[in-house]
Amino acid sequence: MRAASAAGTGLALATQATAARTDDGAAALLEIFAKRQSVRRYKSDPVPDEHVRMILDAGRRAPTCMNQQPWKFLVIRDKEKIARMRQRLIEVATKPIDAKLQQQTNVSEQDLEPRKKAIATVEGYLSAPVYVVVLTDNQCLCGLEYTKHDGPLAAGYLMLAARALGYGTVYLTDSIPEAVAREVWNIPDRYRRVCITPIGVPDGWPPPKPKKKLEELVAYESL
């Protein structure tokens, strides 16, 4: 990093470090952390193979217990497979709503709103061209007590890499229930599902969410 740009990005203090150095990556990286947001609707623009590879390559660099690297990244790009997931999730989301509506004698336009909203949410999540299912291998030497860390770590890494390349992601767990993911995308019991993230060009970046101040989250020396 050039001194001028360091100062311009609030990293001027970094030059006071006695031993650590602020290299080219620091300012840009620190911005990426703040810029990654959960994206819930995507454009259909494709993600080039090389970008998918770079994103996954970041995931495999995460800290991992005893260097076991227990990950499997299942990449789904097949439009038919994505459409099947969308259809199945719409069924799951609308079933309880429809059951309730069927008990009503009169159904108003307003009564149908929750149904429309549920469908729109699913369609948003399932609008991306690429999905990565982050899995950990139950056959790993390190049990779940350890792999439970490795899974989210790799997911976090690859989502940051996606953001650095200009793509949106969202860390989905309940929004694609594990049982549905296993059924529709054939995930064997050998693997534990950590999360699923779409990767794609956002259909607009969402406004930043309000966040707690750092002071609320940090305790110095004692709690």
Added chain:
Amino acid sequence: MRAASAAGTGLALATQATAARTDDGAAALLEIFAKRQSVRRYKSDPVPDEHVRMILDAGRRAPTCMNQQPWKFLVIRDKEKIARMRQRLIEVATKPIDAKLQQQTNVSEQDLEPRKKAIATVEGYLSAPVYVVVLTDNQCLCGLEYTKHDGPLAAGYLMLAARALGYGTVYLTDSIPEAVAREVWNIPDRYRRVCITPIGVPDGWPPPKPKKKLEELVAYESL
């Protein structure tokens, strides 16, 4: 990023993206992922307050269930507190070794090697000027089924930020047993201990660990 430097860092393909753009952060960030390694011995050089703040500030940007941000980052810099942890961990590590040695009639220099090694390991981990205990709040609206993701995600973020600023980290779980951490650093039951990481200038960067090839970790369309 200027086109010339993009090509130089293997990101030339990024320019083929139809909609995503490779900004200043991409190449630098993607390098940081690969450069972060587990560091097990540190120099005593201080970490400036501003760097600690920047590192923690990255942690709080991690994905989080329902925007709950259930984190608490306990920062320990008090030399006396660090020394007490070192002493306690040496006791824990040497106790079973000493019990075994006391049953022997003759104790050779070689018999003492495991004891020396255990002490050196603890001293390495406890040689940094700063420790961050990453905690999640059990009172969070989202239960452990969700906060179990949030914890490692924040830890991964802040460790990457530390690396971007030139510092080493290591994701410690069993090396500082949770019960010992609670006892020595007074961590209330309200918080779940995710991990502890030292932050400091490495006493030499360790050689890179062998890693699985990306191809071993990725499956396209089906497992």
